[in-house]
Amino acid sequence: MIKKTSLIKKTSKAFLLTGFVLTILSSIALYFYTKNLLQNEVEEELYSTEARVEAALNSNRQLFSLPPVVEVKSVQNLLPKVLKDTIIYDPSQDEMELFRELSTYKELNNEYYHITVRTLVVESEDILMALVFSNITIFVIAFVFLFYFNTTRNLRLWKPFFDNLEQMKTFSLTKKDPITLSDSEIIEFSELKDQIMLFTNKVRDDYESLKQFTEDVSHEMQTPLAIIQAKIDNIINEHEINDKQFEQVTSIQKDIQRLKQLNKRITTLTKIDNNQFTNIETINLTDLIDEKIESFKELQFVNLVHNSKKKLFVSMDVYLADMLINNLLSNAIKHSKNKEEITLVTMDNRLVISNFGEEALVHPENLFLRFYRESRANQSTGLGLAIVKKICDLYGFKISYQFEVDHHVFSIDFSK
Structure with missing residues (x-):
């Protein structure tokens, strides 16, 4: 089965899901983009410092070092350039700090130099996380605002539709009043x-x-x-x-x-x-059954037995209640042998009627269809049980049929 949801909730879910995906993707992109920018700036500073040191050495200035920022050494051989991160102890902070290191080898004035330039890497992770958090916060605030603004606007735009839908739910063919619908600018x-x-x-x-x-x-x-x-x-x-x-x-x-x-x-x-039976009364179904049994007994149907365990009261139209009992009894009598007992049992919110049957029905699923007859031997109209089912459906009663121990058993549950 398809899970049902309201239109506004469905569109709101799509809006929030889109916002969530955009927030995550933009935060990831912002994180790596900013991280790359910071690293490029650090490396640009290292190359700038290295160029200044190289220019100073090229001008025959005195060899100097300022560990751990700048270190210059004379070497015997030239090696490839190395750019890497390194960790160095910082006595002022009494902790290990992260440095970005550029290590190059140059030939200046017929001498080989090993130039090492380092710069303290700003704790970029904290900056990056702050940027990402700020980005998420801005997006959340923006989407919350847009969500409520969009929802309110959608409700206003869709209001005529929902009003007309409610009118359609209350539409009845039996009412003479014309249906009143709201117009819309849409x-x-x-x-x-x-x-x-x-x-x-x-x-x-x-x-x-x-x-x-x-x-x-x-x-x-x-x-x-x-x-x-x-x-x-x-x-x-x-x-x-x-x-x-x-x-x-x-x-x-x-x-x-x-x-x-x-x-x-x-x-x-x-x-x-057509819902023309609108007169609802509380009916003592137990007494009505007794009256019907007496009427049938006058017509020589003396095999009807009524066992009342509790008075059964039902709220429904009097005429339909009479037809309900009459059709059930007529059906039981019509399909029973003359001397076989027909039993009716009334209890709290339930009626059970059973009559003898030699064999079960071939197609019990068709029992309540209009004009259906299991056998063409009898002269029934095929509408008695269809009316019984229609009455039960009208009031929300549940009727069922079973074949139990050589008996056809009809049961009606009157609890809604």
Whole structure:
């Protein structure tokens, strides 16, 4: 997964990283450049002193030495020039000091001389470190100032973008109020605002059209279905029909009921998608389950058993709570044998319902998909469990399915 970070933090990190790298590189460059300059100055002074000594000897002046700064000796042979560092004891400081030494051999007035010139090397490491520290300090102060200045300026420039982003987060298709976006002097942000306005208005118009279409279709389907149902009832009540015709008419009635149920469930799913269930109440789900069980028992479903370990209260819409329990019970009954027991257990923030099953589902991952049916033998719409899942998603409940010891087990965790 990609690690997420805010735009300002991301740009600030890049700015600080760049500043850190520049500070280090400039400090290293300053260190070696200054060190080279100091060494060149020392060597230039040594060559200057050596030239003066050579000029004095060339003028037949008296041979002299001033250890450890200048030493002149007569020698028998000429050797190559040597430029090096050396350490000499300084009695005034009572410590060893670093000197830069130039040792040359010259032939002057038909005599060979060994000329040694030394100069005390200033404690350049202290100077260099002071320069580097000063450089780092200046850079840090400059970058801190530029960082806060840049961050403040970026926040001001990006403010319309962030404001519009917050508006988009609160955008809802069900709200009638138009979205209010901030304009900006930045061309790209202004164009983005215009496109968002255009997009949200188009989406809202499409949503309203789709919502109206769904409601119209749902409403218009009810009338012809009711007319068909009435005509079939008239045929059964007013005309003599044989057994085969009766079976066909009965099959048509079942299809009509299935269409009515399908229409109702599609409408419910659409309303859930459109967040039209906004009436939240605290519901005693334990009592609701008991009422539902009594209703099913009146229809000869006497194998329902409810074990309540603790009263279960849930905050949700009353209609959706009724549909949630009704769909779970209908699904369990539909896929159970008549005499097999269906068990419901309610406890604190949890509902478990199980029914007998001969074998596990082949594709349990598809169980909550719309219009999915594991077997085409039953006449279900394939929307019951899809509605259950949609209701759970709406309120943040967690539903799960397992096959345990010849039982299909559905469990809902109501704790958010």
